Amino acid sequence: MSRGDIYLYSSVPSSSSATPLRGGSGAAPLRQPEHRKRFPKILQNFPKKFCYNDPMFRASCRKEAQMLGLDRYYTGKPCILRGHICERYTPSGHCVECQREYKRRHYAKNGEELRAAQKRYYTEHREECIESAKHWRAENPEKDRAINRAHCKRYYAKNIEKERERGRRKLKLTVTN
Numbered sequence: 001m002s003r004g005d006i007y008l009y010s011s012v013p014s015s016s017s018a019t020p021l022r023g024g025s026g027a028a029p030l031r032q033p034e035h036r037k038r039f040p041k042i043l044q045n046f047p048k049k050f051c052y053n054d055p056m057f058r059a060s061c062r063k064e065a066q067m068l069g070l071d072r073y074y075t076g077k078p079c080i081l082r083g084h085i086c087e088r089y090t091p092s093g094h095c096v097e098c099q100r101e102y103k104r105r106h107y108a109k110n111g112e113e114l115r116a117a118q119k120r121y122y123t124e125h126r127e128e129c130i131e132s133a134k135h136w137r138a139e140n141p142e143k144d145r146a147i148n149r150a151h152c153k154r155y156y157a158k159n160i161e162k163e164r165e166r167g168r169r170k171l172k173l174t175v176t177n
Contacts, residue, residue, distance in 0.1 A: 065090040072096065 058074055059065035065073035072087040079088070079095035087096045107114060122129055137144045156163055 059090075062088070062090060062093055 059068055059070050060073065060075060062073055065071075071090055073090055074087045076085065078085050079098055081095065081098050082101075084095045084097040088094060089096065089099065
């Protein structure tokens with residue numbers, strides 16, 4: 001079965017002669033949505049990061065997301081734990097918001113350990129990390145500029161006296177030369 005051959009099921013009996021991929025009494029195959037029929041090659045090579053934003057390429061169930069090779073899918077149903085209505089991760093089925101909350105709690109609890117592990121990883125794989133960062137900056141110049149601007153604003157607000165002194169020194173150098 002290729003990525004383009006996706007069938008969805010309904011509990012409504014069908015009079016068509018097509019057989020579902022998995023048997024079941026009264027389960028009638030619904031052909032894949034029309035846009036997926038027309039663009040099977042695009043879906044096979046479509047970058048995952050665009051699939052979340054474009055409803056045309058959004059998976060509505062976990063099986064469909066697995067068949068398309070997506071990381072996330074959206075059902076529109078509230079999650080079991082806290083009732084979030086958001087995307088879910090395909091491998092685990094967990095809600096994105098619940099996972100985000102868990103990561104925040106975990107980082108707050110084990111922050112020192114995690115930072116030490118990150119430092120160790122960076123020292124062991126320094127060249128790969130630098131190369132990866134260069135690649136990301138080349139792929140996302142607008143985001144890179146926005147992050148740098150925000151960092152500069154935070155730094156200047158935090159070190160305003162230091163920056164003013166640096167400006168004064170610069171001014172003296174230009175006046176004396």
